[in-house]
Amino acid sequence: MSTKTSAKAVRELLPSQAPIRFVDEDGSAVKAPAGYAAPPDDLLRAAYRWMVVGRRFDTQATALTKQGRLAVYPSSRGQEACQVAGVLALRERDWLFPTYRDSVALVARGLDPVEVLTLLRGDWHCGYDPAATRVAPQCTPLATQVLHATGMAEAMRRKGEDGVVMAFIGDGGTSEGDFHEALNFAAVLKAPVVFFVQNNKYAISVPLAKQSAAPALAYKGVGYGVPAEQVDGNDLVAVLSVLGAAVEHARSGKGPFLVEAHTYRMDAHTNADDATRYRDDDEVRRWSAADPLPRLEAYLRGRGLLTDEDVESARAQGESFAADLRARMNADTEPDLLEIFDHVYAEPTPQLLEQREQLRAELNAQES
Structure with missing residues (x-):
């Protein structure tokens, strides 16, 4: 291979220098990035509804911990664009390998919210049927699920299925050896798996700067021959577009793809964590201005795709969803x-x- 060809191959693995963005923080559209297409309008409207429902679910789950109905709950408030887009980018036959923080994604996938919270309630290790839902158990040990996802993707490839596996992982998980092993195996085997890093800036209390010296976590793909991209994780339009391209890359037989979404964990690590010990209020306020939910709402309203009635309908659905969850979680279970x-x-x-x-x-x- 010539040096020129080799350099081109390396460039094709590298992510964009700046995160891909379609929508500014105030909800206004920006110039569409080259190589990416905006998702269909009906998909954006569906994503908005799931983000509203997902946030209300997250708030209700947090309240259930204070009422003693959950032992612990890791909130994903502020990460709804990633949670929802990660699910909507998949087909029903595709597999999802989530972490413990991805409950909103499972709800958007259509799983029963009570079954989603069963692990955190302490009833069972997994409250839903992974084989029936094609959703692996939520994984608490950091990064172990990415190796499982790679194995599942390789099994599907060998069986001749055109399914794709998406593995969610946090920025802290990329510091684990399992993450690097998974990327290496997936690249060598050309397994159809998408590694989706939700970089929310903290691994519990450890900031990203103390984890990695890379310009972005997406650059970790090049060392294993895995193409990568970075995206504004609070821009639902951009996350859907980038993940859609990554999933298509994997489904077409080109092997794995790594996506890093830059987002922020608005709440503490869990209800047992005091986030004020390691981050200040100014930082949280700055990121609040980039909240993915009002950002998407403003964008859709600006394009005439969302009315006051649509907003009220989504909020009403969220309240109904939370009320049903609350009623069923407050019913005591009889242990066998x-x-x-x-x-x-x-x-x-x-x-x-x-x-x-x-x-x-x-x-x-x-x-x-």
Whole structure:
């Protein structure tokens, strides 16, 4: 390979020097970036509705922690553009591998919100059926899900399916070895997986500057031969456009793609965190001006795609969604102690069956 050809190949892997943007922070349109097309209007309207519902769900889930109905909840307020766009860029047969902070994405995927919160409630490790929903369990250990996603993508490729896998990951997760291993494996295997980094500027209390010296996390792709792009993660239009192109790249057999979305975690890491210890109010106020929800609303209103009635309808849907969630989460569950033997093995061993019967006998004796 000549030096000239090699240099061109490297340039094709590099992200844009500035994050891709379609909509300014005040909701006004900017010049469309070269190589990217704006999503269809009906998709933007659907995204707005899911962002409104998702934010109301997030607020309600946060309140449930204060009421003792959830053990913990990691809010994604301020990241709704990423959460919703990441789901809408996929088809029903595609797989999603989320982190613990991606509950809004799962709700937008159509999962039952009570099942989404089951893990955080402490009832089950995963409250929904991954095989039926094509959504992997929400992953708490950092970055382990990206290797799982790569394996799933390679399995789909070998089976001849045209499905794509999207792996969500935070900026802190890119400092883990699993992230680098996943990119390397995916590139070598040309697995159809999109790595979607939601860079919300903090890994709990550790700022990005103390994690990486790279000009942007998207530049980490070039070392593994993975093309990458960076996008304004609070611009729903841009995130949908960039993720759509990344998914199409993977689906067409060209291998993995890395997308870094620049966004911000408006609330604390979880309800157990005090964010005032490591960031100041001025920083939060600056990022509040770039809030993705009013930004998209202003853009759609400016284009005549959103009316007052549409806004009220979306808010009413969000309130109804929250009320239903609140009512069902406030109902106490009746634990079944015999469930500890379920799903240990596909076929229970004789020893497990014997232990199960011993426990059943003890429980029956206590009730009699």
